[in-house]
Each structure stands twice: as structure tokens, then as C-alpha cells.
Amino acid sequence: MIQVSNIHKAFGSNQVLKGIDLTIHKGQVVVILGPSGSGKTTFLRCLNALEIPDQGVIAFDDGSLTVDFATKPKKKTLLALQRKAGMVFQSYNLFPHKTALENLMLGPTVVQGQSKAQAREQALALLEKVGLSDKADLYPFQLSGGQQQRVGIARALAIEPSLLLFDEPTSALDPELVQDVLGTMKQLASEGWTMVVVTHEINFARDVADHVVLIEDGVVVEEGSAQQLFEDSKHPRTQAFLQRIV
Numbered sequence: 001m002i003q004v005s006n007i008h009k010a011f012g013s014n015q016v017l018k019g020i021d022l023t024i025h026k027g028q029v030v031v032i033l034g035p036s037g038s039g040k041t042t043f044l045r046c047l048n049a050l051e052i053p054d055q056g057v058i059a060f061d062d063g064s065l066t067v068d069f070a071t072k073p074k075k076k077t078l079l080a081l082q083r084k085a086g087m088v089f090q091s092y093n094l095f096p097h098k099t100a101l102e103n104l105m106l107g108p109t110v111v112q113g114q115s116k117a118q119a120r121e122q123a124l125a126l127l128e129k130v131g132l133s134d135k136a137d138l139y140p141f142q143l144s145g146g147q148q149q150r151v152g153i154a155r156a157l158a159i160e161p162s163l164l165l166f167d168e169p170t171s172a173l174d175p176e177l178v179q180d181v182l183g184t185m186k187q188l189a190s191e192g193w194t195m196v197v198v199t200h201e202i203n204f205a206r207d208v209a210d211h212v213v214l215i216e217d218g219v220v221v222e223e224g225s226a227q228q229l230f231e232d233s234k235h236p237r238t239q240a241f242l243q244r245i246v
């Protein structure tokens with residue numbers, strides 16, 4: 001279990017996150033919904049220290065890591081958090097001058113000090129897992145958006161994280177490629193990966209989420225099972241949000 005408490009983040013005078021709490025149970029898929037600009041991406045980035053919250057605590061209950069942002073954590077602590085949480089980006093963020101295989105080998109060799117041979121073996125296995133064995137030596141520009149995103153997912157897996165973070169992973173894709181990536185994510189969910197997913201894919205949330213969180217204006221408006229939020233919500237802001245998007 002990962003306990004996230006009281007996350008605050010401002011950009012200058014713009015107070016974006018106003019005290020967000022979230023409990024992420026091992027093996028669960030948490031889907032974060034909310035209107036554009038409500039702070040979803042910023043929250044996700046706080047979970048692996050791509051943004052540094054102004055205050056708040058992220059604690060792994062196995063005792064392996066607790067980060068209290070109020071005490072200005074050391075770089076080493078932030079790196080430890082980054083290794084625990086692999087991020088899949090909306091725009092893939094692959095290195096354009098490296099092949100799919102090389103993209104996957106980078107984290108393990110540079111950050112984790114794995115040997116090249118070991119990283120290569122692992123990268124090939126991950127490419128096979130996401131159905132891209134035959135694309136290992138291609139560069140990102142030679143791959144479709146869906147294939148690039150599956151490389152992005154494999155890259156996040158390559159650091160062997162405890163938690164996978166997905167920031168609108170399908171929103172840059174052509175509609176016919178969306179299912180491709182959602183299928184890979186469903187596979188990971190069924191394998192028991194712990195995942196936090198920011199998405200507008202309501203059907204994915206309905207089918208796969210164990211827990212759904214609605215964020216608006218930097219606070220959690222409502223959270224619960226997909227059934228609770230989509231079928232039984234009594235909260236006017238949840239109803240208004242769902243009416244706008246469904």
C-alpha cells in the first residue's frame with residue numbers, strides 16, 4: 001500500500017494542488033478523472049518527484065521509503081521515489097535517436113547500473129511482452145503512435161517499479177490505435193501491477209479501475225469504486241462532470 005497525504009503544489013501564485021490524499025493499494029488500478037486544468041497531471045508528476053510538492057507525504061507501507069516534502073528531501077530520496085514509480089507520458093517521450101531497444105536499455109544501464117548484456121536481455125523480453133519483438137531495432141519515427149506508446153510502457157516497466165503512472169497515455173493517439181494501448185494496460189492490470197492512470201477513457205475506468213478519483217480545482221471531490229462514481233454518485237459536481245463527458 002502507498003499512502004499519499006496532503007499534497008500541496010503551487011506554481012507561483014497558482015495554487016494547483018490543495019491537499020490531496022490518496023491510498024493506493026497494491027495491485028489496484030486507480031483512475032483519476034477530472035476537468036482539464038484541475039491538477040491531475042501535476043498530482044501524478046508529484047508521485048514520482050517530476051514535480052516537487054510544497055508539502056505532503058508519500059509513504060510506502062512496507063517501510064521501504066517515506067518522503068516528507070515539508071522537510072525538503074535530499075536528492076537521493078527523490079531518486080529513490082523515481083525508481084519506485086515508472087511514468088508513461090502522453091507524448092511517449094522516447095529518445096528519437098535511439099532504437100526501441102536502446103530506449104529500454106537506458107534506464108537500467110545508466111540509472112540502475114545493470115550490465116549492457118543484462119539490460120538487453122530484459123529489454124527484449126519487455127518488447128516481447130508488449131508485442132513488439134520485431135521492432136527492437138527501429139527508431140521511434142518508424143513506429144506508429146500506438147507502438148511508440150507500448151515502447152513507453154515497456155520502458156516504464158524496465159526500471160522494475162512498484163507503481164506505474166500513466167498520464168493520459170492514449171490522448172495523443174489516433175482513435176484506431178487507442179485500443180492497442182488500452183489492451184496492453186489491461187494486460188498489466190490483470191498481471192497485478194499497481195497503476196495510477198489519468199485518463200478521459202471512461203470505458204477503461206468502468207472496466208478496469210478498482211478505484212476512481214475525481215479531482216477538481218486541486219481537491220478530491222469524490223472517490224470510490226467505478227460503480228459508486230458512475231452509477232450511484234450523489235455528488236452534484238461528479239454528476240455535472242460525468243454529464244459533460246459521457
Ligand code: ADP
Binds near residue numbers: 036041
Ligand atoms: P490537468 O492535468 O488536470 O489538465 P494540470 O496538472 O496539467 O491539470 O495543470 C493544472 C494547473 O497547473 C494549470 O493551471 C496549469 O497551467 C498549471 N501548471 C501545470 N504545470 C505547470 C508548470 N510547470 N508551470 C506552471 N504552471 C503549471
